[in-house]
Amino acid sequence: EVELLESGGGVVRPGGSLRLSCAASGFAFDDYGMSWVRQAPGTGLEWVSGLNWNGVSTGYVDSVKGRFTISRDNARNSLYLQMNRLRTEDSAVYYCARGGLGYYMDVWGKGTTVTVSS
Amino acid sequence: EIVMTQSPATLSVSPGERATLSCRASQSVSNNLAWYQQKPGQAPWLLIYGASTRATGIPARFSGSGSGTEFTLTISSLQSEDFAVYYCQQYDIWPQTFGQGTKVEIK
Numbered sequence: 254e255v256e257l258l259e260s261g262g263g264v265v266r267p268g269g270s271l272r273l274s275c276a277a278s279g280f281a282f283d284d285y286g287m288s289w290v291r292q293a294p295g296t297g298l299e300w301v302s303g304l305n306w307n308g309v310s311t312g313y314v315d316s317v318k319g320r321f322t323i324s325r326d327n328a329r330n331s332l333y334l335q336m337n338r339l340r341t342e343d344s345a346v347y348y349c350a351r352g353g354l355g356y357y358m359d360v361w362g363k364g365t366t367v368t369v370s371s
Numbered sequence: 372e373i374v375m376t377q378s379p380a381t382l383s384v385s386p387g388e389r390a391t392l393s394c395r396a397s398q399s400v401s402n403n404l405a406w407y408q409q410k411p412g413q414a415p416w417l418l419i420y421g422a423s424t425r426a427t428g429i430p431a432r433f434s435g436s437g438s439g440t441e442f443t444l445t446i447s448s449l450q451s452e453d454f455a456v457y458y459c460q461q462y463d464i465w466p467q468t469f470g471q472g473t474k475v476e477i478k
Contacts, residue, residue, distance in 0.1 A: 288467075290415075298407075298415060298458055300467040314466045315372075348414055357405035357420040357462055364414055 255279035255360050257349045262365030269339050273365060275332040275349030280360075283307070283327040288353030289334045291345035292364075299345075302334065303353030312354060317343075339369045373397050373461050377470035383478040390446040392473045394459035399439045403463035406435055406444045409472075410455045418457075419444065449475070 261273040273289070288303035302323040304311040311323055322335040332349055346366050350358035374397040384390045394404070402422040407415040417426045419435035422442055432447040446453055454477055459470040 297472045298409075298460070298469040300460075300469065303467070312465045353462070353467065354465070355403075355462055357417060357460070358407075358415075359417045359420070359426060361414040361416070 255351075257351065257360055257362035259347065259349045259362045259365035262347065262367045264368045264370060265339055266371055267339060267341055267369055269369070270335070270337045271339065271367060273334040273336065273347055273349075273367075275362060277330045277332065277349075277351075280351070282325075282330040285351050286354040286356055287325060287332045288350045288358055289323065289332075290348045290350055290358070290361075291343075291367075292348070293342075293345040300353070301347070305354050310354060336367070339367075341369050343367060344369045372466055373400060373464055373468050375459055375461055375468050375470035377457075377459055377473045379473060380471070381474045381476060383476050384449050385478045386451060387448050388478075390449055390453075390475055392444040392446075392457055392459075392475070394437075394442040394444070394470050396440045396442075396461055400461040400463035402438045403461055404435075404437070404442050405460045405462060406433075407458045407460065408453075408455045409458065415458065446475070 258276045286305045289301040302313045320338045346364040348364045349362040351360040352358040376395045404422045406419040409415045423435045456472045
């Protein structure tokens with residue numbers, strides 16, 4: 254079964270850091286680009302970042318550029334999002350999704366919640 | 372960035388009726404347009420990609436059309452499980468952007 258499982262969410266103070274992880278299973282992870290998408294409470298979806306199959310090409314929404322870093326480890330079938338200098342407006346459910354960087358997202362994880370609050 | 376505008380914000384429909392959802396892009400995205408369904412407390416689910424291709428396992432009552440800047444998602448006969456929020460998303464140009472969503476509710 255194709256599955257994505259996020260972890261690493263939590264409560265952090267403004268200015269703090271978190272590292273999200275996404276464990277992939279059931280498919281050839283290194284054949285696909287991957288993305289992170291977030292959803293703040295009561296709002297819509299926002300694509301945050303994505304990368305291609307080998308991590309060489311990456312993209313970010315302007316609001317996180319210079320603060321967030323996406324990466325992957327194909328040997329571990331894992332996707333990561335390092336989030337630094339967090340702001341209250343980064344509070345959201347963060348979803349890992351298969352696809353992105355010019356592709357639709359056809360598999361989604363259940364999400365992990367990030368709360369940035371003092 | 373490309374702005375995606377969905378209309379209406381809320382659509383009230385009776386079970387068995389047809390629902391038509393619209394999505395407009397601020398500039399052409401060719402046919403690089405996807406539709407997702409999201410139910411409360413759940414992750415989004417891919418319905419349509421390439422503007423008109425149903426994803427694996429999606430019932431034929433869901434259909435997509437359009438290209439360039441104007442797109443439509445049609446649900447031919449609403450079932451109880453179809454009441455949800457629907458998002459369009461362009462993946463033609465970075466950053467990929469979503470519409471604000473259309474909530475389909477029971478009339």
